[in-house]
Amino acid sequence: xxxxxxxxxxxxxxxxxxxxxxxxxxxxxxERATLQDKRxxxxxxxxxxxxKGHDGWDGRQSVVxxxxxxxxxxxxxxxPQQLLDLHDGYEPSHDLPDLIVFDLHSIISELLKRPVLQQxxxxxxxxxxxxxxxxxxxxxxxxxxxxxxxxxxxANGANGVDTIVIMSQESYPMTPAQFKLLMGLYYxxxxxxxxxxxxxxxxxxxxxxxx
Numbered sequence: 001x002x003x004x005x006x007x008x009x010x011x012x013x014x015x016x017x018x019x020x021x022x023x024x025x026x027x028x029x030x031e032r033a034t035l036q037d038k039r040x041x042x043x044x045x046x047x048x049x050x051x052k053g054h055d056g057w058d059g060r061q062s063v064v065x066x067x068x069x070x071x072x073x074x075x076x077x078x079x080p081q082q083l084l085d086l087h088d089g090y091e092p093s094h095d096l097p098d099l100i101v102f103d104l105h106s107i108i109s110e111l112l113k114r115p116v117l118q119q120x121x122x123x124x125x126x127x128x129x130x131x132x133x134x135x136x137x138x139x140x141x142x143x144x145x146x147x148x149x150x151x152x153x154x155a156n157g158a159n160g161v162d163t164i165v166i167m168s169q170e171s172y173p174m175t176p177a178q179f180k181l182l183m184g185l186y187y188x189x190x191x192x193x194x195x196x197x198x199x200x201x202x203x204x205x206x207x208x209x210x211x
Contacts, residue, residue: 011162011206012140012190014183015199016169026166028191032200032209033099034067043083043136044103045073045110067140069097076107076128080135087142093119096147097206100163102136104129108168125173133186135166162206169194 023046030040072084073079108129120128142162147160165187171179193199204210
């Protein structure tokens, strides 16, 4: 059971990463959460090696026991439908996640690495990013509503689920103005971090993971 939380505790977070070197940090946070019997949902197109066990953590067992689930994204075009399917496939007998990590950076990077002839126009790519953001915002709201039985928040003002959206510090392929608009439309009120240690500390406080 989550500890009491201050009313102003923000449950939705954004990590603006300077590079693609964040997999280990995300993995360690997932590890800490599952060791405290929290349930984690990782939505990404990147490969996270959950088979390595260390410091008392067995990633494989966490997967088997349902403490951590990975939704492997195929590409940016199909991500909105995958998120819709993810919610539609939810069964009441399954516990909802305490922590959701949406690795938007991974699917944008995947698209930018495609051969030039297969790349979308910049405008089309920006629309894809907006669709993915809208789909995740809807999914997050649905999960929170399921978690709270339809209530907008619990007695402490928390929504019962912590979310992290991973994005690049660079706005490309969006212009700075488009990036600002995206944040305002779909991530308004989200706390932004450029230091993952600070973000991890905030999640630890919210989820009661200890120091």
